Amino acid sequence: xxxxxxxxxxxxxxxxxxxxxxxxxxxxxxxxxxxxxxxxxxxxxxxxxxxxxxxxxxxxxxxxxxxxxxxxxxxxxxxxxxxxxxxxxxxxxxxxxxxxxxxxxxxxxxxxxxxxxxxxxxxxxxxxxxxxxxxxxxxxxxxxxxxxxxxxxxxxxxxxxxxxxxxxxxxxxxxxxxxxxxxxxxxxxxxxxxxxxxxxxxxxxxxxxxxxxxxxxxxxxxxxxxxxxxxxxxxxxxxxxxxxxxxxxxxxxxxxxxxxxxxxxxxxxxxxxxxxxxxxxxxxxxxxxxxxxxxxxxxxxxxxxxxxxxxxxxxxxxxxxxxxxxxxxxxxxxxxxxxxxxxxxxxxxxxxx
Numbered sequence: 001x002x003x004x005x006x007x008x009x010x011x012x013x014x015x016x017x018x019x020x021x022x023x024x025x026x027x028x029x030x031x032x033x034x035x036x037x038x039x040x041x042x043x044x045x046x047x048x049x050x051x052x053x054x055x056x057x058x059x060x061x062x063x064x065x066x067x068x069x070x071x072x073x074x075x076x077x078x079x080x081x082x083x084x085x086x087x088x089x090x091x092x093x094x095x096x097x098x099x100x101x102x103x104x105x106x107x108x109x110x111x112x113x114x115x116x117x118x119x120x121x122x123x124x125x126x127x128x129x130x131x132x133x134x135x136x137x138x139x140x141x142x143x144x145x146x147x148x149x150x151x152x153x154x155x156x157x158x159x160x161x162x163x164x165x166x167x168x169x170x171x172x173x174x175x176x177x178x179x180x181x182x183x184x185x186x187x188x189x190x191x192x193x194x195x196x197x198x199x200x201x202x203x204x205x206x207x208x209x210x211x212x213x214x215x216x217x218x219x220x221x222x223x224x225x226x227x228x229x230x231x232x233x234x235x236x237x238x239x240x241x242x243x244x245x246x247x248x249x250x251x252x253x254x255x256x257x258x259x260x261x262x263x264x265x266x267x268x269x270x271x272x273x274x275x276x277x278x279x280x281x282x283x284x285x286x287x288x289x290x291x292x293x294x295x296x297x298x299x300x301x302x303x304x305x306x307x308x309x310x311x312x313x314x315x316x317x318x319x320x321x322x323x324x325x326x327x328x329x330x331x332x333x334x335x336x337x338x339x340x341x342x343x344x345x346x347x348x349x350x351x352x353x
Contacts, residue, residue: 026056026251031084031105033091036062036228039100039193041201043185043220047109050222053256056124061179061228062088062103063247065134065153075155076132082247100193102181102202106226110256113223118267119184120255121214121225126177126248131158133165133232133244143239143332156244158232165232165244173233177248180204180229185220195337196283200270203281204243204331205341206234212274217267225254241333267305269297278306278344281330283337290340295321298342309349324348 027049029035035048051057065071067089068081088103110119136153139145157166158175165173181193183201196203200216208214216223230248259266272279280301282293295318302317312320321327321342330339 024056026058027051029057029059029105029108031060031062031088031103033088033093035105036088036092037104037106037226038092038097039102040098040190041104041183041185041193041199041224041226042107042190043187043224044189045107045185045224047107047222047224048105050109050111051254052111053254056251056253057108058125058249058251059105059108059227060084060129060249061105061230061247063130063134063230063245064102064242065136065245070153071132071134071155074134074153080131082129099190100202102193102229104181104193104226104228107185107222107224108226108254109222109224110254111222112258113218113256114221115187115219116266117218117223117259118257119216119218119223119225120257121182121216122253122255123179123208123210123212123214123250124253125251126179126210127250128158128160128175128177128232129247129249131160132156133158133246134242135240135244136242137240141333142241143237148240156232158244158246173244175232175244176206176209177230177232177246178206178209178234179227179248179250180231180234180243182208182214182227183225184216184218185222185224187219195334196339197337198269202229202334203270203283203339204229204231204234204238204334205272205279205281205339206231206236206243207274207277207279207341207343208272209274212272215267215271215273217269223256225252227252236331237329238331238333269293271297271301272341276346278346280342280344282340285336285338287329287332287338287340290338291327294340294342295327298325298344302344308346308352310351310353320344320348
């Protein structure tokens with residue numbers, strides 16, 4: 001068995017334990033002008049924090065809802081806006097912003113991470129830090145830009161005890177917080193934070209809640225993990241271009257799996273896993289191509305990479321996806337790349353390796 005495969009088998013055994021247990025107290029990474037990245041993933045950036053494989057970090061993030069003045073104009077009470085929002089908007093250098101618009105906390109470098117390895121990100125806990133979320137669309141953006149050629153922001157009060165968002169009179173939404181953007185550096189310098197890619201990034205995958213795992217193929221030394229774009233909840237598609245945008249603190253455990261670029265079964269695209277589902281992903285400028293990628297990535301997983309169960313033939317994997325897996329649109333608005341993911345239920349598999 002190749003080294004990478006043995007490591008992925010070990011990872012699967014560990015990640016089947018949900019919720020995750022960790023004996024160590026998490027390190028903390030607060031959101032400050034010195035610890036955030038504005039609008040990019042960058043393999044050349046100086047890490048805000050360096051950790052070892054197995055370390056756990058609680059990471060504070062901002063929303064995409066804007067500065068305090070904009071929030072108050074939309075109806076948010078001043079006392080409900082954390083002071084670090086003002087600090088970041090006032091003191092982060094304008095020359096360091098872009099090309100995207102997400103405010104991400106990090107980078108977190110992983111000691112010993114190199115191209116060809118795999119980063120396992122265990123999402124242990126997600127806390128909603130404020131009692132509000134915003135949903136906005138802008139002129140010329142979103143999936144129906146010609147239907148709504150203007151901008152609007154809606155504030156959604158959040159009841160964090162009942163875990164409900166009060167969208168409108170008679171309309172309450174169950175909260176399922178997750179991070180729209182979790183990713184690592186791409187080779188070279190800055191890359192736009194908006195479109196998801198091999199480095200994960202702005203996936204907007206609502207399945208990646210607390211208790212789930214994200215596997216990301218590493219292409220740069222240190223990996224340089226960044227996180228942000230917190231959502232209290234979202235519908236698949238995210239059609240108006242935003243979700244219930246809010247401020248979250250996530251607790252993550254980082255596991256480094258040493259791999260080899262010559263291993264034919266190595267991970268090439270991000271993969272997710274929940275306690276009940278395997279998740280394969282695809283990102284492309286064309287929705288059909290993104291769907292093809294997601295389906296092919298699930299075929300590869302089921303026929304070559306599944307660490308828990310006997311591998312299927314490629315033909316059987318293709319058939320199984322058709323008869324029992326769900327192909328879902330992740331998002332349609334993180335241009336230029338849209339996203340598709342395939343959900344494969346674990347309870348179908350009755351034998352283990």
